[in-house]
Amino acid sequence: MEASYILSPCLFNRFRAHLDQQNADIMCTDLFGITFLRSTSKTKKVNNMASRRRSSDFEKKASVKENGHFPAESPGSRRLFIMRHGERCDFAFGRSWVSKCFDDKGNYTQTDLNLPATVIQRENHLDFLKDSPLTEVGKFQARATGDALGREGVNIQHVYSSPSLRCVQTAQNVIDGMGNDAKICIEPSAFEWYGWYKSSMPVWLKPSHLAQSGFSINVDHKPFVGLKDLHLDETVGEYYDRCHRLAEHILKTHDDDGDILIVAHAGSLDTFTRRLLGKSARNSQDMHNILSSFTYCCLCCVAQDPVTSKWSLVKPPIPPLHDFNWKVLQ
Template sequence: MALLPPRKTKSISSSENISKQAMTPIQILLQMGFPQNRARKALAATGNRGVQLAADWLLAHVNDTTLDYNSCREYIVYACPSGHLMEELQYFWDESASKCGRNGAHNFIPHITLVSFFEAPDEFSDTIVNILKTLTEEIIQQMTINNFNLESYASSNFMGLFLNDQNSDIFKKIAVLFAERVSEVVKVQLDPHLKSLHLTLAYQFDVNHKGTLKSLIKSIINTSSPNFWEIKLYSRESRAINKQVYKVIYAHIPQATDELELRIGDYIYVSKESAESSIDGWAEGISWLTGCSGYFPLCYTERTAESDTWTLHCSFLLKSNSNETSRNINPSKTDKKLVQNLESMFVPVENNSQPDSPKGRNPRKMYICRHGERIDFTFGTWIPYSFDSEGKYIRKDLNMPSDVPQRRDYPNSFQTDTPLTCVGEYQAKLTGWGMKAANLTKDIKHIYCSPSLRCVQTCHNILVGLDIEKQVSICIEPGLFEWLGWYSRSGLPKWMTYEELITAGFNINSNYVPIISLSLLIENMSETIEQYYLRCDTVVQALIKTTENKTGDLLLVAHACSLDSLSRSLLHKLPRSKHNFIKTVKHIPYCGLVALMTDGNNDWSFIEPPVPPLTNSINKRFNWKILYSDFDESSS
C-alpha cells in the first residue's frame, strides 16, 4: 500500500485554530460583525465575562436607540463586608425596611466608599480591573490584616458603623494608590476618600423612626463579630445616574407605541420627578434589560436598590496569608462564587454566597417533588382542537382539565407552559394526602415552586391534600426552572404573572423576591449542565439560609431533573455529565418525591420519603366506535 502524502492543509488548519483560540473577546466580536464601539460597550456592560454574554447583551439591546452613543460608564470602588457581619447587615436592611420603610441606605448594598465615582471609556474596563487587582495584592503582602473593629454611631439623621484609624489605613492606602494609577493610565479625575471611613446603616429617614432603628441596630448587629472585607469594582451606565430603580413584578404588553414592555425581573430606570409627578399612575422609564424607553404602569413595579443594576467587574478578598485572595470575575470551574456571578449576568449577587451554617441548629427536612402528569405529554398537540375559533376552551377528554386559566397570549402560551391533566392534579392531591397521613401538615412551612404552570398546579394540589392551601403561600422561584439547554432554540415559556395566578385561585406570595430573576434566565439561555447544577446550588443554599432561623421544613416543587440537581450539592457530589444527567431524568416519574434531612450542621443526607411511591398503569385512549365493528376473537 502506498504511503499517505503529508497533509499541509492540516497544519494550516491547526494554526488557524490556534490563532482563533488566541483571539481576544473584542477581536472575536469584531470578526462576528459587530462594530467596534458596540463590542466594547457590550464587554464593559457585562464585566468582560466572555464573548457569549457580550453578544447576548447586544442582541437584547438591538432596539436601544442610544447603542451607538459615545458615552462612558461610571465606576466606583467599594469595600464590602462579608461573613457574619454581612448576614447581620442584610437582616437589618430587611427589618428596617419592613418596620420603618425605605431610607437612603436601601439604595445601595452595605459598603464603605473608597473613591469618588469616575467616568472611563469602555476600552479601559479591563485595565481598571488589573490596576485594582495588582495594588490589592501588594497591600495584602505588605500589611497585616486582622479583624476590622467597628464603632456604632447614631444621630437624628444618620446611623452607621465607623472604622478605627488602624483599619482605615488599609482602605485609605488602597484608595490613594488606585486613584493615582487610574488617573495616570486612564487620564481621568477621581478622588480617594480619606476622611472618616464608615458604613452607612440609615439616612434620610423619618425622625420618628430613630428609636426603632437604634433598637434594631443594637439587637441585630454585633460590631465585634468576625468579619472580612472584599474590595469590589462596580460600574453603571450613564443613563442610570441620578435615577431611581424599579423592579418589574408584573409583565406588561404595550398597548400603544409609546409604552414600554415589562418583563418580570427586569429593572426600570426612572427619574424621581417622573415617579412623583405622575397623575395617572404611569411613568416614563428605561429598561435595564433592553435599553428601550417608554411609559409603564408604576403599580407593576416596586422600588429597589440602585446597585441592583450595577455591573460587578471584580472582587478581591482582604485576608492575610490566603492562597485565594483574588476573586476576579471569570468563568472559573472551581470557584462557585465566580460561576454564580457569571450565571447571574451583570447583577451583583455577592449576597448569595453562603458561609457555613452555624452548628447546633435543630434538624430540618426538605422535600423535592416533580410535577404531575402534563397534558401535552399525554395528548400531544392538543391546543388546535381544544379551542374554537373564538378562543373558547372545549374539553375533548375526561382527563383534560374542565377549565383552563385566563392569561396573556391566550391560548398560545399554553403551548410552552402546559397545564396538568386531571390525573396529574389527582396525583398531586394523593401526594398531599400521603404527607398529611404522615403527620406533616404542621411541619411544612416554606413552599417554593418553579414558575411553570404544571408545577404551580402540582404545588397547589399538594397543599390541598395537606389541607394548608390557605395557610401557606407559594413562593415562585424562577431559579427552580429546569435546564435551559432544552429551551435554547424556542426560548423561555411565557409564564403566568403573579396577578394571573392569583386570579386563577392560587395562593401566591406576591412579596417574595426571587433568588434568580427571570431576566437572568433570559440572558443565560446558553447554560451548560454544569452551570445548571451551580444555579440550583445557588438557589437551594439561599433558600436554606433564608429559612434557617425559622421553624418548619421546606417543600420544593419543580421538574424531574430538579430532584437530582437540587439535592446533589447538598450531598457533596459533583454535577453529572450531560449523558448521565439525561439518563437519570428518565427514571423520575410524575410526582416523584425525595426527602433530605440535615443534622443541624448543614450536612444533608437522603432519608426514606414519608409517603409510598405513586404507581399507575398506562390507560390507552378508548374509542367507543370500535364497538360498531366485529372482531375475530381468534386474532385478538
C-alpha cells in the same frame, strides 16, 4: 413498552371520586406511566426503551444499596423535599391538544375527561404549548401526595415552585391535600435546564395573575433570580450550579426548623440535592440517562443533622404513587 400499574382499591376509589366531581364515570388504566414522553410511533417506542436501558444502570446501582445503611433522621432534623410535577397535558395528549381544544378566539372545550375541565385564562392560548397545565390525573396525583403527607404529620411551612403552570398547579394541589395554608413562592431559577429552550422560553403567568385566579401565591416574594437574569446558553454543569445556589438561598432564608418543599421538574430531584449531599454535578449524558427514573409526582427528601449540619438523603415519609426508587439519587 409501557409499564403498567395496578391501583389499590382505596386509591382507585379516590381517583373515581375525583372524577365524579365532573360527573365522570370512567375506568382508568395505565394511570401512572413512567415514560417521559407518551410515544405512539414504533420509532419513539424504540427510543424510549433505549432510554430506559440507559437509566437502568442508575436503578441497578441504587438497588445495590436497597438493604444498606441510610442515615436516619435525627430528632429536630430540618427537611427539604423536592418533588416533580404531575402528569402534563402535552405529554399525555401531544402538542395537538391545544389546537383540538381551543378555537381561533381562544375559547376552550374539554375534549377528553383527562383534559382540564377548565383552564386558566391567559392572554394567548398558544402559550399553553410551552407552558402546559396538568391533566385531571395530574391534579389527582398531586392532591393524593399532599393528602398522604398530611396523614403522616408532615408540616411543610415553606413552598417554592418553578414558574411552569404544571408545577404551580402541583404545588397548589399538594397544599390543598395537606390542608395547609402555605403560600407558594414562584422562583424562575427553579425551572428545568434552559438548554432545552434555546429557541425561546415559555411565557409564564405572573404571580399576581395566578393569585387572582385562585392560587395561594406569595405575591410579595422577591425571586432569587429575575427573568431578565436568566442565561439561556447554560451548560448542564451551570444548571446544577443554579439549582444549588437557589437551594442554599432558600435554606438560609428559612433557618428555622420548618420543612421546605420545592416543586419543579424531573431533573430537579437531582440538581437541587446533588451538591448538598457533597457530590459533584453529573455530566450531560448521565443527567439525561437518569431523567426517565423520575416519575410523575416523585418525591425525595434530604435532612440536615441538627448537630453536624450535614445533609443526608433519607427515605421519604410516604410511599410513591408508583415505582420510584429514591435511592437512584445516591
